[in-house]
Amino acid sequence: MALLNDIFRTVAERRDYLYELLVQHILLSLGAIVIITIIGVSTGIAILHYKKWRQIILGVVNFLYTIPSIAMFGLFIPLIGIGYGNAMVVLVIYGLLPVIRNTYTGLKEVDPLLLDAAKGMGATPWQVFSIVRWPLAFPTIVSGFRTMVVMTIALAGLASFIGAGGLGQAIYRGINTNNSSLILVGSIAVALLALVADLGIGAIENSLKTKAKKQDKKSRYLKYFGLGILALLFIFMLLPKPGNSSGKRIVVATKPTAEQYILGEIISQLVENNTDIQVTRKFGIGGGTSNIHPAMLKGEIDIYPEYTGTAWLFILKEPQMNNPDSLYLALKKMYAEQFNLEWACRLGFNNTFTLALPEPVAQNQNITTFSELSQKSNGFIFGAEFDFFEREDGFAGLKKVYPFNFKSNVELDINLKFQALENQTVDVINAFSTDSRIRQMNLRVLKDDKQFFPAYQAGIVIRNESLQKYPELKGLFKRLENTISDSTMLQLNYEVEIEKQSSNEVAANFLKQHKLLK
Amino acid sequence: MNNPVIEIENVTKTYETGNKALIDVSLKVPQGAFVVIIGPSGCGKTTLLRLMNGMTVIDSGRISVMGKNLESWDKIQLRRKMGYVIQQGGLFPHLAVRQNIAFVLSISSVEKHASEKRVNGLAEIMGFDERQLNAFPSELSGGQQQRAGVARALAANPEIILMDEPFGALDNITRRNLQSEIKEMHKKLGITFVMVTHDLKEAFTLGTHVAIMNQGEIEQFDTPENIQKKPVNDWVKEFITI
Numbered sequence: 001m002a003l004l005n006d007i008f009r010t011v012a013e014r015r016d017y018l019y020e021l022l023v024q025h026i027l028l029s030l031g032a033i034v035i036i037t038i039i040g041v042s043t044g045i046a047i048l049h050y051k052k053w054r055q056i057i058l059g060v061v062n063f064l065y066t067i068p069s070i071a072m073f074g075l076f077i078p079l080i081g082i083g084y085g086n087a088m089v090v091l092v093i094y095g096l097l098p099v100i101r102n103t104y105t106g107l108k109e110v111d112p113l114l115l116d117a118a119k120g121m122g123a124t125p126w127q128v129f130s131i132v133r134w135p136l137a138f139p140t141i142v143s144g145f146r147t148m149v150v151m152t153i154a155l156a157g158l159a160s161f162i163g164a165g166g167l168g169q170a171i172y173r174g175i176n177t178n179n180s181s182l183i184l185v186g187s188i189a190v191a192l193l194a195l196v197a198d199l200g201i202g203a204i205e206n207s208l209k210t211k212a213k214k215q216d217k218k219s220r221y222l223k224y225f226g227l228g229i230l231a232l233l234f235i236f237m238l239l240p241k242p243g244n245s246s247g248k249r250i251v252v253a254t255k256p257t258a259e260q261y262i263l264g265e266i267i268s269q270l271v272e273n274n275t276d277i278q279v280t281r282k283f284g285i286g287g288g289t290s291n292i293h294p295a296m297l298k299g300e301i302d303i304y305p306e307y308t309g310t311a312w313l314f315i316l317k318e319p320q321m322n323n324p325d326s327l328y329l330a331l332k333k334m335y336a337e338q339f340n341l342e343w344a345c346r347l348g349f350n351n352t353f354t355l356a357l358p359e360p361v362a363q364n365q366n367i368t369t370f371s372e373l374s375q376k377s378n379g380f381i382f383g384a385e386f387d388f389f390e391r392e393d394g395f396a397g398l399k400k401v402y403p404f405n406f407k408s409n410v411e412l413d414i415n416l417k418f419q420a421l422e423n424q425t426v427d428v429i430n431a432f433s434t435d436s437r438i439r440q441m442n443l444r445v446l447k448d449d450k451q452f453f454p455a456y457q458a459g460i461v462i463r464n465e466s467l468q469k470y471p472e473l474k475g476l477f478k479r480l481e482n483t484i485s486d487s488t489m490l491q492l493n494y495e496v497e498i499e500k501q502s503s504n505e506v507a508a509n510f511l512k513q514h515k516l517l518k
Numbered sequence: 519m520n521n522p523v524i525e526i527e528n529v530t531k532t533y534e535t536g537n538k539a540l541i542d543v544s545l546k547v548p549q550g551a552f553v554v555i556i557g558p559s560g561c562g563k564t565t566l567l568r569l570m571n572g573m574t575v576i577d578s579g580r581i582s583v584m585g586k587n588l589e590s591w592d593k594i595q596l597r598r599k600m601g602y603v604i605q606q607g608g609l610f611p612h613l614a615v616r617q618n619i620a621f622v623l624s625i626s627s628v629e630k631h632a633s634e635k636r637v638n639g640l641a642e643i644m645g646f647d648e649r650q651l652n653a654f655p656s657e658l659s660g661g662q663q664q665r666a667g668v669a670r671a672l673a674a675n676p677e678i679i680l681m682d683e684p685f686g687a688l689d690n691i692t693r694r695n696l697q698s699e700i701k702e703m704h705k706k707l708g709i710t711f712v713m714v715t716h717d718l719k720e721a722f723t724l725g726t727h728v729a730i731m732n733q734g735e736i737e738q739f740d741t742p743e744n745i746q747k748k749p750v751n752d753w754v755k756e757f758i759t760i
Binding site for chain 1: 568571573594595596597598599601602604605608610611612621622624625626670671680
């Protein structure tokens with residue numbers, strides 16, 4: 001029951017958000033369905049006549065179908081970039097197989113005797129096709145179409161992975177912000193949409209079967225029901241895309257973490273509230289920086305929150321630098337020169353690797369820094385995910401700077417780390433400094449007093465072209481400079497991940513407190 | 519013998535498989551005759567029938583239909599002037615019996631009212647009631663399906679009707695009934711019939727002329743009486759006494 005209440009509350013609270021996602025989902029699916037049907041049916045007809053192409057086309061389509069869909073979305077990012085176009089291409093590629101195959105098979109398996117009879121009675125090739133072959137193949141073609149529609153609606157749920165929106169965004173956001181009722185609402189909505197479409201097509205199919213006979217009431221109602229559903233879908237299609245009225249528009253993107261969703265909301269609401277620019281939110285882009293950065297360069301995204309360490313080590317591939325301020329200055333300069341991207345501000349907090357242990361223990365033993373821990377380390381068991389032990393910039397490097405000598409080192413799955421700490425299987429773990437579970441479990445984050453871990457200070461990256469286009473954005477982000485401390489970010493993450501507030505509200509409250517909303 | 523309505527001269531047909539279906543075959547179908555082509559399976563009788571409406575293309579020789587060389591016919595127009603009946607009627611399962619009978623009329627865009635009138639007329643001759651006309655072919659018995667097939671062939675008032683083993687799949691009683699109906703119809707309408715069968719009794723009952731084929735050649739072409747009286751060779755003699 002509690003779960004059911006959660007679901008209803010989620011729907012009630014986020015009605016507008018969910019409605020927008022539903023519309024996006026329907027638009028994306030319908031667009032793909034129309035394209036698939038046109039291409040699929042005509043290809044199916046074509047390969048009936050061109051034997052040479054038959055094996056090749058069926059082989060290629062079959063092969064494409066076996067590629068995992070997530071991989072397919074990823075494969076097209078370098079070619080088409082992220083967003084609607086990419087999702088559309090992937091959906092079309094997947095949907096083609098059932099439609100082409102059923103069209104071809106349906107047409108091929110019509111009894112040759114009947115085709116011969118029609119030809120022998122003087123039907124033209126077109127009449128043989130349209131009066132005999134096509135109608136006899138139609139049930140097979142429709143069943144392929146039906147499979148494709150359900151599949152496309154379900155697959156469109158993955159489109160949010162590459163920033164194309166749709167109900168998958170609710171699921172994806174639910175996963176990344178540890179919100180199971182949002183995951184459920186998104187999943188149920190996708191399933192319902194697929195079910196409704198399936199029933200609608202089924203109803204039309206049934207009424208067609210009885211067409212030639214006198215239509216009984218039931219089949220007539222079925223047909224109206226089916227047509228009604230299709231009409232509804234088309235009305236959705238004709239609705240203007242939400243917020244398309246003004247010409248001023250920027251795209252804000254984020255990586256798929258709760259923290260990034262919150263920052264994305266803070267940026268978006270700040271822009272919406274202080275300017276007349278419309279914001280398109282492409283939150284939770286799969287692959288994070290590796291997909292967002294190229295999209296920034298192409299101009300598909302205007303703004304996103306990034307961490308200095310990631311930009312420095314991953315994008316610029318520069319050697320580690322210990323002073324965070326000089327790193328930021330160098331970074332800002334290189335981004336401007338190499339990419340024409342502007343680091344508009346640093347938000348204040350540093351989401352880096354750190355070590356954490358329960359607050360009472362830390363108090364008891366009087367430990368606040370890495371160095372202090374290393375002196376007493378033989379009394380502690382250390383837990384971390386196995387790649388932390390593997391990496392040169394992980395445990396091995398850390399030991400060179402601080403002489404750790406733990407009682408034992410335990411390799412754990414990254415998701416089980418906190419649980420192990422709670423069970424006292426381990427005493428100290430590595431963690432990200434703004435992880436909400438630090439607050440939830442009342443852990444103390446130790447100070448990296450010799451600055452071993454690079455700084456991952458959060459900042460806002462914006463395209464210079466966007467700044468020139470919308471000069472009103474220029475001073476805007478400066479107002480966020482140093483407004484979010486480590487503990488503030490920890491608190492905001494806690495509100496979203498543990499207390500299940502929406503990132504929307506959390507961001508709005510934050511902006512209100514800092515008097516950044518008009 | 520009247521003017522031949524179909525004239526086949528020295529026609530040879532070899533299939534892509536190298537299989538010789540017809541070897542130097544000549545045949546004259548007299549106007550208003552009922553010609554039955556018979557022979558063991560694989561003798562080329564169906565191929566011979568399908569030459570007549572251009573469904574099969576010949577390698578060499580000459581064919582003329584209704585006084586005109588086959589090559590100069592628009593095949594589609596020609597076929598619409600010739601009824602075509604195949605095994606089990608070859609009815610379209612997705613169309614009601616009524617639409618099946620009107621098929622040739624609808625593909626040659628005959629006006630709807632005239633077409634309906636014609637279908638109703640044929641239904642009366644063939645003994646179909648309103649309910650049967652609105653049914654799908656699968657709801658009819660085998661004999662009724664074949665009747666509908668014949669009605670469909672007659673719909674456009676053809677001068678010639680080609681039938682490929684039309685009664686092959688029917689039980690004996692139904693077959694005899696249909697045979698006598700067809701015979702009546704032939705007398706009444708004065709249309710030329712060409713029929714392929716493997717049933718000797720059927721051939722001699724229905725045919726005004728019978729062509730006996732063997733291995734791609736016509737062994738004998740004559741009236742049933744003459745064939746029975748004077749078979750041209752031992753093979754024919756043996757064939758007709760089986």
